[in-house]
Amino acid sequence: MKIQELAVKMGLSVHTIRFYEKEGLFDSRHVQREKNNYRNYSDEAVERLQMIKKFQGLGCSLAELKEIFQDHDTNTKTHQQIIDWIEQKKAEIEQKKAEYDQVLETLEWMIAYRKLLMTDPQKAETLFKARTSVSPH
Amino acid sequence: MKIQELAVKMGLSVHTIRFYEKEGLFDSRHVQREKNNYRNYSDEAVERLQMIKKFQGLGCSLAELKEIFQDHDTNTKTHQQIIDWIEQKKAEIEQKKAEYDQVLETLEWMIAYRKLLMTDPQKAETLFKARTSVSPH
DNA sequence: GCTTGCTTTAGAGTTCACTCTATAGTTTAT
DNA sequence: ATAAACTATAGAGTGAACTCTAAAGCAAGC
Known part of the structure; x- marks a missing residue:
């Protein structure tokens, strides 16, 4: 799934999605690069964005989410x-x-x-x- | 009540309280000036700050609060x-x-x-x- | 009277979470 | 083959809500 498709599906801007990636909220399970360097998103990216939305609604900052995701992802x-x-x-x-x-x-x-x-x-x-x-x- | 007393009572910084005033969230019922130009806060200021906290917790912006307070205060x-x-x-x-x-x-x-x-x-x-x-x- | 701690102002700086711009390369449709 | 629509990057800009600084005046305790 290309970035715009994901953006439309999630009601976000492509900027925001790239911003989240820069903030470390995705890893290789969520985005991979094509030979043309385009991002290719998996369904797990959709789930992660849903999680982000949910927890953001609870007042979690992106920094806090990054931390818990990383700890989860790396079994820290x-x-x-x-x-x-x-x-x-x-x-x-x-x-x-x-x-x-x-x-x-x-x-x-x-x-x-x-x-x-x-x-x-x-x-x-x-x-x-x-x-x-x-x-x- | 002087600014620091109010700040301590409300768990805010004096900066924040002055900032709120600059943003138009108080009027003469809440703050008056002494001869020495110090601010003197009434008990109504405490109540207003409680309102601000309460509605901020609901996701109201200061701008929205200002509007509703002003409309209320001026019977608009x-x-x-x-x-x-x-x-x-x-x-x-x-x-x-x-x-x-x-x-x-x-x-x-x-x-x-x-x-x-x-x-x-x-x-x-x-x-x-x-x-x-x-x-x- | 002097020091410490409060008050004042204007204005600069910070953080968060975007949001946008510029520039350039790629893909798709006609 | 060319234009439109997409993708990429780095980096600048925005708005909200503080947060802090500097320079000055005022107040209270010793």
Whole structure:
């Protein structure tokens, strides 16, 4: 698969894909060169890009991804170390989700306050005074 | 409250707080100047910084926050418009949470695979072949 | 009164993750 | 055979969000 095909398939620019390679996020399993020096991507490249997207969405930097990929690719780390890393990521996501739930509560509060402000400004004021530092009033 | 006190209280640098001011995220309710030109922050500044942190965690840019704060502070937008914005943010968070759940599944798979690899590499291979593009390599 | 530590400003520098440009070689379609 | 569309490289540029520096004034403790 040539670079543009991969780019279209993954919704990335060819620049970004070459950039990722420069950053060390691929190895020979993902890209090989043709006789004309064109890059030829395997299906594993698609999977790796999916992984990158997924973990980037969790706030992982490219540097962190490079490290974990390399450790994985070269067996620098033990299985247990990798499991520990994954468990840690899991905990981070659970944490993030809890934060989100909290923000959802804040937003609910904000909506309730706004709506009350339209119908009963006095009650809204009462609600506002009872808030626990949760809205931008 | 002087800038350093606020910085310590919020876990930010004084640079960052001044930077936020330059970016238009505060108004006179949050900062006033003393005769000596020192900034004096109110408790509302603390609340605003909490809001900034919260919404930044949702992926809001400072520019977007500035806009919503200004629209709020100057009553440029109607209550309904602000409610709509909040509802939209809520939907984005629900979406994010769903994505996180998906990633959690991926991580669970990865852990199961790793553990099996230690005890029963053959079974692991079977699991690997049955995967739906969810793990690295 | 002097030192240390705070405050001010303007502006330069950093990091991340792209994004684009210029130049040149290759492939494909007509 | 030529043009259009693709590929390659090195390196410059961008935007966001800080982060730091320099030079100066102000404040608090001894």
